[in-house]
Amino acid sequence: MKKLILALSTAAILSVASGAAQAATKVCFLYVGSKTDGGWTQAHDIGRQELQNHFGDKVETVFLENVPEGPDAERAIERFARSGCELIFTTSFGFMEPTLKVAKKFPDVKFEHATGYKTEENVTSYNSRFYEGRYIQGKIAGMMSKVGVAGYIGSFPIPEVVQGINSFLLGAQSVNPDFAIKVVWVNSWFDAGKEADAAKALIDQGVDIITQHTDSTGPMQVASERGIKAFGQASDMIDAGPETQLTAIVDTWGAYYIKRTQALMDGTWTTQSIWDGLADGILQMAPYTNMPDDVKQAAMDTEAKIVSGELKPFTGPITKQDGTEWLKAGEEADDGTLLGLNFYIKGVDDQLPQ
Amino acid sequence: MRIELEKRPAHSALFSMLSPFIALGLTIIAGAILFTALGKNPFDALYSFFIEPLTELWSLHELLIKAAPLILIAVGLSVCFRSNNWNIGAEGQFIMGGVVGSIVPIYFHEWNSFVVLPLMLIMGMIGGALYAGIPALLKTRFNTNEILSSLMLVYVAELFLDWLVRGPWRNPEGFNFPESRSFNDSAVLPELFPASGGANLGIVFALIATLLTWFMMRHMLKGFEVSVLGQSARAGRFAGFSSTKMIFFAFLFSGALAGLAGISEVSGAIGRLQPDISPAYGFTAIIVAFLGRLNPLGIFAAGIILALTYLGGEAAQISIGLPDKVARVFQGFLLFFVLACDTLIHYRVRLVTAIKARTEGEGAS
Numbered sequence: 001m002k003k004l005i006l007a008l009s010t011a012a013i014l015s016v017a018s019g020a021a022q023a024a025t026k027v028c029f030l031y032v033g034s035k036t037d038g039g040w041t042q043a044h045d046i047g048r049q050e051l052q053n054h055f056g057d058k059v060e061t062v063f064l065e066n067v068p069e070g071p072d073a074e075r076a077i078e079r080f081a082r083s084g085c086e087l088i089f090t091t092s093f094g095f096m097e098p099t100l101k102v103a104k105k106f107p108d109v110k111f112e113h114a115t116g117y118k119t120e121e122n123v124t125s126y127n128s129r130f131y132e133g134r135y136i137q138g139k140i141a142g143m144m145s146k147v148g149v150a151g152y153i154g155s156f157p158i159p160e161v162v163q164g165i166n167s168f169l170l171g172a173q174s175v176n177p178d179f180a181i182k183v184v185w186v187n188s189w190f191d192a193g194k195e196a197d198a199a200k201a202l203i204d205q206g207v208d209i210i211t212q213h214t215d216s217t218g219p220m221q222v223a224s225e226r227g228i229k230a231f232g233q234a235s236d237m238i239d240a241g242p243e244t245q246l247t248a249i250v251d252t253w254g255a256y257y258i259k260r261t262q263a264l265m266d267g268t269w270t271t272q273s274i275w276d277g278l279a280d281g282i283l284q285m286a287p288y289t290n291m292p293d294d295v296k297q298a299a300m301d302t303e304a305k306i307v308s309g310e311l312k313p314f315t316g317p318i319t320k321q322d323g324t325e326w327l328k329a330g331e332e333a334d335d336g337t338l339l340g341l342n343f344y345i346k347g348v349d350d351q352l353p354q
Numbered sequence: 355m356r357i358e359l360e361k362r363p364a365h366s367a368l369f370s371m372l373s374p375f376i377a378l379g380l381t382i383i384a385g386a387i388l389f390t391a392l393g394k395n396p397f398d399a400l401y402s403f404f405i406e407p408l409t410e411l412w413s414l415h416e417l418l419i420k421a422a423p424l425i426l427i428a429v430g431l432s433v434c435f436r437s438n439n440w441n442i443g444a445e446g447q448f449i450m451g452g453v454v455g456s457i458v459p460i461y462f463h464e465w466n467s468f469v470v471l472p473l474m475l476i477m478g479m480i481g482g483a484l485y486a487g488i489p490a491l492l493k494t495r496f497n498t499n500e501i502l503s504s505l506m507l508v509y510v511a512e513l514f515l516d517w518l519v520r521g522p523w524r525n526p527e528g529f530n531f532p533e534s535r536s537f538n539d540s541a542v543l544p545e546l547f548p549a550s551g552g553a554n555l556g557i558v559f560a561l562i563a564t565l566l567t568w569f570m571m572r573h574m575l576k577g578f579e580v581s582v583l584g585q586s587a588r589a590g591r592f593a594g595f596s597s598t599k600m601i602f603f604a605f606l607f608s609g610a611l612a613g614l615a616g617i618s619e620v621s622g623a624i625g626r627l628q629p630d631i632s633p634a635y636g637f638t639a640i641i642v643a644f645l646g647r648l649n650p651l652g653i654f655a656a657g658i659i660l661a662l663t664y665l666g667g668e669a670a671q672i673s674i675g676l677p678d679k680v681a682r683v684f685q686g687f688l689l690f691f692v693l694a695c696d697t698l699i700h701y702r703v704r705l706v707t708a709i710k711a712r713t714e715g716e717g718a719s
Contacts, residue, residue: 034678062672062675063671064668064671064672064678065671065677065678066678068630068633069628069630070623070624070628070630070631070633071419071420071619071623071624072633072664074552074623075416075419075420075665075668076668078412078416079413079668079669079672080672082410082412083672083673093531094628094630097536097625097626156520156532157520158531158532159531187516
């Protein structure tokens with residue numbers, strides 16, 4: 001056994017040394033968190049494993065975890081580029097500038113940055129329309145909530161999160177026009193203690209459904225203890241709340257990673273700015289559980305309509321929080337506005353931190 | 355029965371000098387055992403850690419980038435610690451240096467002039483020094499414990515920076531993401547040898563600070579004053595030195611260097627302000643200061659070694675798939691052995707049995 005391990009590790013070193021000469025395509029992943037965080041980074045790592053399993057010997061995947069955003073990220077990306085990585089996925093917003101900097105130095109290496117907005121000849125930006133899933137959650141909340149108020153645990157007030165809050169509320173208001181949301185910001189992507197405290201505070205204020213744009217299962221556990229319902233985030237969190245989770249937005253990057261690696265192998269990789277949604281399978285809904293059949297049916301119908309393109313969550317008439325009109329009846333929000341979204345719609349009981 | 359540490363009457367000069375090397379050796383042995391237990395070839399792992407980052411030119415540049423802030427901060431802290439002032443808040447002074455130094459490139463982002471950079475650096479030093487002045491003032495005025503006050507000010511600085519980049523200093527063209535404008539070219543610390551890698555002037559500052567501080571401690575009255583007051587405030591007073599002035603000097607000096615490190619990092623390696631500008635450099639530098647035995651030249655070497663373990667940790671992750679956590683544990687080994695060796699040189703471990711303790715107690719009464 002020991003000999004085998006030794007041989008394998010030596011082989012690994014050799015394969016690094018010979019780099020491009022090998023037939024296997026080297027695909028590298030940069031993670032901001034731990035690959036077992038139960039949320040965001042774990043979802044990316046599952047995608048990496050799917051990529052590895054799909055191609056077997058034809059690809060070699062490498063990752064670096066817990067890399068801080070800033071100069072450390074730049075060095076890590078450069079190290080990837082120099083160690084023979086042909087395709088590099090950098091999976092956090094804060095990796096955008098470092099990715100662009102390194103990409104400039106290595107025009108032959110392809111880079112893909114998640115959740116940013118800048119692209120280059122050899123840098124693609126890819127993102128997921130998480131807000132589509134939030135609309136379905138809102139629909140469910142609108143039908144399930146008795147008090148008509150949901151609690152929303154936010155990470156940082158960046159456009160992606162604001163989209164989610166607004167979309168959730170639009171879904172809920174399509175059932176109950178008076179539906180409202182209370183928001184608590186925890187200023188962290190992953191802090192189980194703070195997230196749980198936020199959930200407690202929200203429940204004490206009378207909300208009877210909790211949803212979150214943070215990555216730990218803390219809120220789900222608090223909701224279970226208090227006997228109310230909640231939605232999971234980034235990964236299926238049903239284990240944390242078997243009686244509690246209504247559904248969850250599940251990030252499924254695997255298919256995308258496979259598609260892009262295939263494109264690289266075929267020589268058809270070109271730069272793109274990708275913002276895929278439910279229809280493309282980049283996000284999926286966890287099974288609809290702990291709800292009556294009519295709610296489940298409504299949720300499935302909504303999902304089908306979003307997938308078919310019949311329903312776009314950000315379609316007017318929509319009124320901003322301050323009472324002014326954002327979208328006229330039938331008007332759809334363009335992606336540019338959504339990517340810079342910095343205002344709430346009517347019904348959010350919170351001031352957006354400016 | 356209990357275990358006691360007893361101060362040695364005299365410690366061996368030879369072992370004092372050898373101690374860091376013994377510690378390094380022990381770390382390597384312990385690390386090799388750890389790697390083997392994880393099923394990795396220990397030679398490959400140690401190679402990735404200590405040699406691989408040194409085999410390429412660009413990687414040497416990265417080493418200097420990583421080491422520069424650690425050295426700058428630690429050199430300042432060494433003066434502080436030698437004078438018996440415990441500034442634990444270098445992280446906050448680093449951040450405030452970055453913030454104050456960034457005022458110019460953020461408010462006058464179209465101003466392209468050779469004056470910009472020197473102005474930023476000076477403002478960064480002032481920012482760090484003034485922020486370090488707060489615990490000094492609290493200590494001299496109200497006799498506040500500077501360990502607590504300087505530490506707590508770190509969190510204030512972090513939140514202040516966070517508020518700035520999400521609020522008033524947020525890039526108006528940045529889609530609401532929490533970061534400032536990118537600095538223009540005249541506000542970016544120049545690279546030393548752009549052809550081969552990204553190392554910037556930061557390491558030159560670190561080198562200058564190291565040499566000047568070494569000179570001050572070795573050949574100037576100020577250095578003597580620092581040592582005397584640090585070893586015995588009473589003796590210092592007899593010599594006519596003022597502890598109050600020394601407290602301010604130590605904090606302002608270390609704060610200014612931490613501030614310089616902060617603005618150098620923001621201007622050179624990052625190029626804008628963002629919520630996180632430091633992977634805990636201010637705290638790691640405390641370790642560097644002690645690893646270098648509070649001697650500026652030793653600190654320079656220690657900064658390079660610690661930076662090497664960071665780079666080596668990454669290399670080991672990529673080339674042999676060693677988990678990130680193990681790399682951290684390995685770093686922990688190094689610090690543990692350094693402290694253990696130092697302790698055992700200055701102290702002797704003694705087993706005290708119950709009977710012996712009792713007779714000693716009687717003897718004392």
